[in-house]
Amino acid sequence: MTLIRDEYLSERDKLRPVLHELPATPKTIHWGYFDAALAPALKVASGDIIRAEAVTQHAGDAPELMMDEGITAIFKGVPEADRNPGVHIMTGPIYVEGAKPGDVLEVRYLEMRPRLHYGSNVAAHWGHLYKEMGDKERVTIYRIDPASATAHAVFAYDFPGKYLVPGQITEARDCCRQPALRGIRVPVRPHLGTAGVAPDAKGRVSTVPPGSHGGNIDNWRIGAGATMFYPVQVDGALFSIGDPHISQGDGEISGTAIEASLDVTFQIFIRRDFSFPSPLLRTPDSFITHGFDEDLDQAMRNASLEMLRLLTEHRGLSRDDAYSLMSVAADFSVTQVVDGRQGVHARICHAVFPPE
Known part of the structure; x- marks a missing residue:
């Protein structure tokens, strides 16, 4: 039984880590794909x-508020024809020396800090209720208040046409600006909508659908203090981050979160003491x-089977006991319904288990 605990780290991992800086520039990002x-x-x-x-690909929704010199350089430096087949600006990839297919990449997210004080939410044509909202795309710009860790809308406008580029x-x-959500404040919880390793596939793989490599999971819990485990698929893992958000609800119903650029600090480990396929x-x-x-x-079924796997292979429960525990103690929620490939997540609290 593997409990996915820190004492399984190698002696190399326990040495004093090296700190690397990775700015987002036209040469260190790839727009819309893993490869x-x-x-x-x-x-x-x-x-x-x-x-x-x-860097958020939505910085152009309010360029005077969401773009600085570095972000402007990316938007000017990457031609529209090279932003495909997905939409997200990905920083990386990061090659992890010694990582091989079959390993697990452990990523500890230590800090996520907003780069600027503004973010954008788009009620987009890929949103769940686009038809019900009159086939209209509306942009709402939010301002972050660092003192209260909340965000409030400062204005909104109707996007001309469809958000296609x-x-x-x-x-x-x-x-064109209109007031929006007066008196409403939203808790700020910075997180990454998209991050993951390179899939074992030829050519570009879109950043839009999530998968076993990670990708566009859109789970707002992937923030500071959280740890993600990604199954390595190619040599070096080739890990990238993007699609930064400052707040999102489960479902991401309009098609986007509050999209805002973040400075992200994280620590990477190679794990060979256990495996997990998703x-x-x-x-x-x-x-x-x-x-x-x-x-x-089917997404619900897949999340259920993965929770069953976690409880049996990594917590030592029988399948029957695990199935009972899932029904009485696990919470299932819709992660997102707007990325083509939809997502469900299943949560089990550490507190239900006896002390290790």
Whole structure:
């Protein structure tokens, strides 16, 4: 029985880690895809710490508020024709020395700090209620209040046409701005919507659908203090981060969260003491498994089977005992319904188990 505990780390991992800086520039990002053939933007060893910039592709929704010199350089430096087949700006990839297929990449997210004080939510054409909202795309710009760790809407506007070009820059003139959500404050919980290793596939793999490599999971719990376990699929893992958010609800119903650039600090380890076939999340109070499929029922089944696997293979329960525990103590929620491949996550609290 493997409990996925820190004492299984290698002696190399326990040495004093090296800190690496990874700024987001036109040369260190890839826009819209994972690719196993992509040259690394950074090489690290197991146990090293990386401080990296994650840039939102929605910065152009309010360029005067959400773009600085570095972000502008990315938008100008990457041609629209090279932003495909997905939409997210990914920083990396990071090559982890010694990582091999069959290993697990443990990523401890240590800090996520907003780069600027503004973010954007788009009620997009891929949102769940687009037809019910009159086939209209509406952009709402939020401001972060660091003192209260909340965000509030400062204005909204109707997007002209459809949001089809990743990173499109919109000049929202004063005449088009409308007040929005007066008196409402949203808790700020910075997290990464998209992160993962390179899939074992030829060519570009879209960042939009989540999968066994990670990708666009859109679980707001993947923030500071959380640890993700990604199954390595290619040599070096080739790990990338992107799609930064400052807040999101389960479901991501309109198609986006509050999209805002983040500075992210994380530590990477290679784990060979256990395996898990899909992205696994450990928070301070729980383990969370994920299931994905174009059909939400099948996504639910996949999340259930992964929780069953966690409880039997890593907690030592029989299948019958695990199934009973899942029904009385595990919480299942819809992660997102807007990424084509939909997501469900299952959560089990550490507190239900006896002390290790």
